[in-house]
Amino acid sequence: MPSSTDIGGAVLLQAIVRRVAAPLARLVYQPVIEGSGNVPPQGPVILAANHLSVLDSFVIPLVAPRPVAFLAKAEYFRRPGFAGWLTRTCLTGIDAVPVPRGGHRAARESLEVALGILAAGQAFGIHPEGSRSRDGRLYRGRTGVAWLALASGAPVVPVALLGTDRIQPVGARLPRLGRITVRFGTPMRFAPPPGSAGQARRAVTDEIMAAIRELSGQELAEGYNELSAAAL
Known part of the structure; x- marks a missing residue:
């Protein structure tokens, strides 16, 4: 259980990120933000966003009109040294939630954590593809996003990120200068469709991915991104 000091520190970091880091990032990168009014204010x-770069889970909380929580591997919060401190600070500042990764049980626990975030009335961000695309194509979505939507009743806002793969391509240690575009689509609401639970989750996921593709214009890949078999 986090102490009151830990919670207070996290809240302070989040306030600093939104009031200082976010305006600074917008000044440097001048992102194009479209459809932010589609995100419900409360x-x-x-x-649900496409995934092109490790920056994606940082970009969305910085440009969204309200705080957005993402899940992050618990190992990131335990790294030693200055680099570990910097990683923890950045992740805490964007309201990232540490979770174990690897295997079916860990994936299920991660979804339960996400469901708790939604139950608290918060915004939750997810990349249905799992791992980032290394060739720029949009891969088939994994059904965790549909499980969350159907279990929580929360609306899903499709999000397209463009240009983050040029800002920090695979293998680059530091981000480069460049232009980023973030498009927030129209909220989508889902009632359980007919058929089995598995079929329902697949149908909802495919509909969400189609909305993301319409926003991003990406070429479709035929299958899953197998680099992340244990991803949400």
């Missing part, structure tokens, strides 16, 4: 909401 209540639970799922932001």
Whole structure:
């Protein structure tokens, strides 16, 4: 259980990120932000985005009109030294939640954590593809996003990120200068469709991925991104 000091420190970091880091990042990168009014100002909401770069989970909380929580591997919060401190600070500042990764049980526990975030009336961000795309194509979505939408009743806002793969391509240690575009689509609401639970989750996921593709214009890949078999 986090102490009151830990919680207070996290809240302070989040305030610093939104009031200092976010305006600074906008000044440097001048992102194009479209459709931010589609994000409900309050209540639970799922932001489902494509995934091109490690920057994606940082960019969305910085440009969204309200705080957005993402899940992050617990190992990131335990790294030693200055680099570990910097990673923890950045992740805490964007309201990232540490979770174990690897295997079916860890994936299920991660979804339960996400469901708790939505139950608290917060915004939760997820990349249905799992791992980032290394060739720029949009891969088939994994059904965790549909499980969350159907279990919580929260609307899903599709999100397209463009240009983050040029800002920090695979293998680059530091981000480069460049232009980023973030498009927030129209909220989508889902009632359980007919058929089995598995079929329902697949249908909802495919509909969400189609909305993301319409926003991003990416070429479709035929299958899953197998680099992240244990991803949400």
